[in-house]
Structures are given as structure tokens and as C-alpha cells.
Amino acid sequence: MAKKKGAGIIVFKVALWYCTILGIFAAYTNWLPQIRGDAPEAAVAIDVSAVTPEMLQEMGEKIIYGSHDPLGVLARGEGPIGKGQCPLCHRFFMEQKADRCPNMIALKTEPQKLLQVSEEARSHERVKEPRYEEAKKRLADGEKDSGIVPHAETGGQYLIESEYCPNCFVVEGFGLKGTNDTVSPMPIINKPPIQLVDTEIVAVVSYLQMRDDPSKWTAKDDWEAYFGEELGANEEDAAPAEEKPAGPPVALGSESPEEIVTKMTCYACHKIPGISVAKTGAIGPLLIEGTNSANRLKSPEYQAAVKAGKAHATTPREYVIESIMDPGAFIVPGFADDMMKDFKHKFTVSGLDVLVDYLLAQDEAAALADGMDRLPNEKEGPIKKPEAKVDTGEAVAKNKSMSDDKQTVKVSSSGVIESSTFIGLN
Numbered sequence: 001m002a003k004k005k006g007a008g009i010i011v012f013k014v015a016l017w018y019c020t021i022l023g024i025f026a027a028y029t030n031w032l033p034q035i036r037g038d039a040p041e042a043a044v045a046i047d048v049s050a051v052t053p054e055m056l057q058e059m060g061e062k063i064i065y066g067s068h069d070p071l072g073v074l075a076r077g078e079g080p081i082g083k084g085q086c087p088l089c090h091r092f093f094m095e096q097k098a099d100r101c102p103n104m105i106a107l108k109t110e111p112q113k114l115l116q117v118s119e120e121a122r123s124h125e126r127v128k129e130p131r132y133e134e135a136k137k138r139l140a141d142g143e144k145d146s147g148i149v150p151h152a153e154t155g156g157q158y159l160i161e162s163e164y165c166p167n168c169f170v171v172e173g174f175g176l177k178g179t180n181d182t183v184s185p186m187p188i189i190n191k192p193p194i195q196l197v198d199t200e201i202v203a204v205v206s207y208l209q210m211r212d213d214p215s216k217w218t219a220k221d222d223w224e225a226y227f228g229e230e231l232g233a234n235e236e237d238a239a240p241a242e243e244k245p246a247g248p249p250v251a252l253g254s255e256s257p258e259e260i261v262t263k264m265t266c267y268a269c270h271k272i273p274g275i276s277v278a279k280t281g282a283i284g285p286l287l288i289e290g291t292n293s294a295n296r297l298k299s300p301e302y303q304a305a306v307k308a309g310k311a312h313a314t315t316p317r318e319y320v321i322e323s324i325m326d327p328g329a330f331i332v333p334g335f336a337d338d339m340m341k342d343f344k345h346k347f348t349v350s351g352l353d354v355l356v357d358y359l360l361a362q363d364e365a366a367a368l369a370d371g372m373d374r375l376p377n378e379k380e381g382p383i384k385k386p387e388a389k390v391d392t393g394e395a396v397a398k399n400k401s402m403s404d405d406k407q408t409v410k411v412s413s414s415g416v417i418e419s420s421t422f423i424g425l426n
């Protein structure tokens with residue numbers, strides 16, 4: 001397990017914990033409003049002795065939504081998505097679309113009340129499920145990505161564990177296809193690229209617990225019981241979250257594909273060859289548009305979408321632009337309409353060009369060279385490996401240079417349309 005027992009004087013630790021909270025609070029009041037484009041908020045002076053569960057809840061709200069008015073953000077047709085990125089996948093409000101993951105809807109008001117059960121309530125049941133016992137046995141030597149052995153004893157500890165080790169318990173029906181619900185598509189929240197620090201995770205869990213009923217708050221005790229140490233005792237965790245560059249979330253032509261993918265969070269759902277943050281996304285297809293886009297255009301499913309007046313692309317480039325600007329136009333078979341619809345407000349024309357060029361240059365060989373493959377639900381099936389006769393390294397290299405030649409032709413010959421005209425359609 002990555003956590004060590006912390007030693008030191010309690011008073012010092014408590015002081016450190018408060019300092020950490022203050023540091024993180026300061027970081028949030030500074031950068032989040034700018035990132036989300038909300039009106040800047042005045043920095044709030046906080047009395048060190050007065051950090052309350054309510055403050056943690058508030059901090060959690062901002063980490064999750066990037067705003068204290070998520071419904072207002074939704075009403076503007078945008079995604080309320082903060083640093084934690086949970087609403088990319090989880091549904092927190094009835095008004096929000098996103099159904100591929102367990103919902104996190106609160107129950108206070110109609111019609112949410114009809115749902116009967118909140119995540120807080122569900123968490124207590126999870127640890128009693130026979131599948132949780134099975135997972136404990138199966139992962140007795142430690143889950144491979146986090147090193148954690150599942151050991152939550154209470155609902156709150158289960159919520160904490162879910163962030164550090166999504167594979168420790170995978171909700172039935174929500175695992176990656178073909179893994180019998182043993183592999184979760186959820187990223188590890190304390191690792192890059194999301195990388196929340198311990199206190200931020202406690203804040204997020206505080207929010208989940210207190211949203212329906214403030215008396216349900218146990219997050220800090222849960223964290224400490226789960227890891228057997230004081231929250232904030234680790235020096236590395238005491239550093240406030242790394243600050244992201246300030247500015248509205250718009251992809252610019254001056255940025256690299258890696259920067260755009262990071263800023264726009266494409267990596268949360270897609271694997272993309274050659275992009276270091278995009279190695280695990282499993283909600284949408286592997287983005288090898290040098291291979292995929294032409295095949296999609298030819299497919300009967302795409303032709304049907306064209307006939308129905310929904311899809312309009314005629315070249316690979318148009319297809320990729322359409323997929324980003326108007327994701328509902330065509331749903332890749334094997335997937336759901338889960339991509340957010342607000343990217344059309346978030347790209348400059350040149351920023352879109354940078355990303356589209358990059359995606360069109362990725363193909364099966366590039367994916368193999370980066371150790372990536374299609375998801376089990378992609379109907380094309382796994383990528384065929386090059387002939388095994390040759391030494392693998394060589395085979396991959398050869399295949400890559402061949403495909404590079406092919407790409408040059410493909411990209412330059414694809415009747416390029418003015419992206420701006422295309423965006424205008426949406």
C-alpha cells in the first residue's frame with residue numbers, strides 16, 4: 001500500500017491539516033472561477049480554527065463542478081465539470097445527461113425523490129455485498145494499479161476506497177466489457193491526470209455524504225480509519241494542488257495536441273496514441289481516426305444517419321470535426337451517446353485544426369506502437385498484430401513507418417473544408 005504510518009506530535013499534525021486545508025482553499029478561490037469563466041469570487045478569509053464539515057462540503061462541490069452553481073452552468077448548456085471531473089461520467093442532477101456510470105443524484109427534491117437511494121445510502125450496502133467479499137479474496141495481494149487490498153468496513157470508507165482504487169469493487173454491470181466486472185473504467189482519482197490530494201478527496205466524499213443530509217458526515221474519520229493515519233500527516237500531501245494555468249477553457253491553435261486533450265478532458269473517456277495523459281480512457285472508442293474515420297463513413301450505420309438528416313460528413317476530416325462538435329449526429333456502434341455536447345463552444349478554429357490533424361494521423365500501427373488496443377465493445381475487434389516472425393520491436397517500427405507514408409497521403413488528400421463553415425452548421 002502506498003500509505004505509510006505517519007509519526008509526529010498530534011498538535012503539529014492537526015495544525016498541518018488546517019494549513020493544508022487553507023492552502024487548498026486559497027488555490028481554489030484563485031483559479032477555479034477563471035477556469036470556468038464564472039465571475040471571479042473574492043478570496044474568503046478563513047479562521048484557522050473554524051474549518052468545518054460545511055467548508056469541506058463546499059470545497060468538494062467546487063472540486064466536482066468547478067462552480068457553486070452547477071445548475072446555472074447546466075442551464076447555459078455547459079458541463080459543470082471541475083478539477084475532479086466526476087460529472088464527465090456520473091450524473092449528479094436529473095437535468096444532466098450521463099448514464100454510463102452509477103448516478104450520484106441527490107434526493108431532496110422531486111422528482112429525484114423517486115430514485116429512493118442516494119450514493120451515500122448505497123455506500124453502506126456495498127460493503128455488505130457478497131461481491132465485495134469476493135473482491136477482497138481476489139485482490140488479497142493488492143490491486144495492481146493502486147497496490148490497495150480492499151478493506152472498507154463502513155459506507156464512508158467504501159466511498160474513500162472508490163477514489164483510490166476503483167477496481168477494488170466494480171459495480172455490477174459497469175465494468176469494462178469482457179472483464180466480468182473486475183476492471184472499472186473509472187480513473188484512479190489520486191493519480192495523474194486528475195490527481196486530487198488526500199484532503200481534496202475527503203472534501204469530495206464530504207460533499208457526497210452531506211448533500212442529502214448534513215448529519216451523515218464522517219469523511220475525515222473514514223479516511224483516517226481506512227489508511228490508519230492522520231489526514232494531512234504526509235508531507236507530500238500537504239502541498240496544495242498543482243495550479244492549472246488560469247484562463248477560460250478554450251482550445252487554442254498555439255497549444256499542442258497533448259495540451260488540448262488535457263484541457264478538454266478527452267483522456268477521461270478515450271485512449272489516444274502518443275498522448276501521455278490518454279492511456280486509460282474506456283468510455284469512448286480508441287481514437288485512431290486515420291483508421292476509423294474512413295471506415296465509419298462507409299458503414300451502413302453512418303449512411304443511415306445521413307439519410308435521417310442527422311450526420312453530414314463526407315470526408316474523414318469532416319467526420320472527426322462532426323464527432324467533436326456534434327457528437328449526437330452519429331453514435332459509434334457499441335457505444336452510448338455519452339460525449340458532452342458543449343465542445344462547440346470550447347474550440348477556436350485553429351485549436352480544432354491542431355487536434356483534428358493529430359487524430360487523423362493516428363492509426364492501428366500507432367496504437368500498437370503505444371501498447372494500446374480497441375475496447376472489447378468496439379465491433380472491429382482487437383487490432384491484428386504484425387507478423388510474429390520478426391522480432392516484435394522491429395515489426396512495430398516497420399509497420400509504423402509504412403503507415404506514416406500512408407497518413408501523409410490520407411490527410412492531404414482529404415478534401416479539407418473550412419472548419420469555421422462546418423462549425424457554423426452546429
Ligand code: HEC
Pocket residue numbers: 084085086087088089090100101102119122123126159162163166167169170171174175184185186187189204268269283
Ligand atoms: C471516466 C469516467 C469516470 C469518472 C471521471 C469518475 N468516475 Fe466514478 N465511476 C465510474 C464508473 C464506470 C463506475 C462504476 C464502476 C465501478 O464501480 O468502479 C464508478 C464508480 C464510482 C463510485 C462507486 C459507486 C457505487 O455506487 O458503488 C463512486 C463513489 C465514484 N465512482 C465516485 C466518483 C467521484 C467522486 C469522481 C470524481 C472525483 C468520479 N467517480 C469520477 C466512472 C467514472
Ligand code: HEC
Pocket residue numbers: 088089261264265266267268269270283284285286287288289292293296320323324327328330331332335336337338339340343355
Ligand atoms: C464523457 C466521455 C467523453 C469525453 C470527455 C470525450 N468523448 Fe469522444 N466519445 C465518447 C463516446 C462515448 C463516443 C462514442 C459515441 C459517439 O459516437 O458519440 C465518442 C466518440 C468520439 C469520436 C468518434 C470516434 C470514432 O472513431 O468514430 C471522436 C473523434 C471523439 N469522440 C473525440 C473526442 C475528443 C477530441 C474529445 C475531447 C475534446 C472527446 N471525444 C471527449 C465519449 C467522450
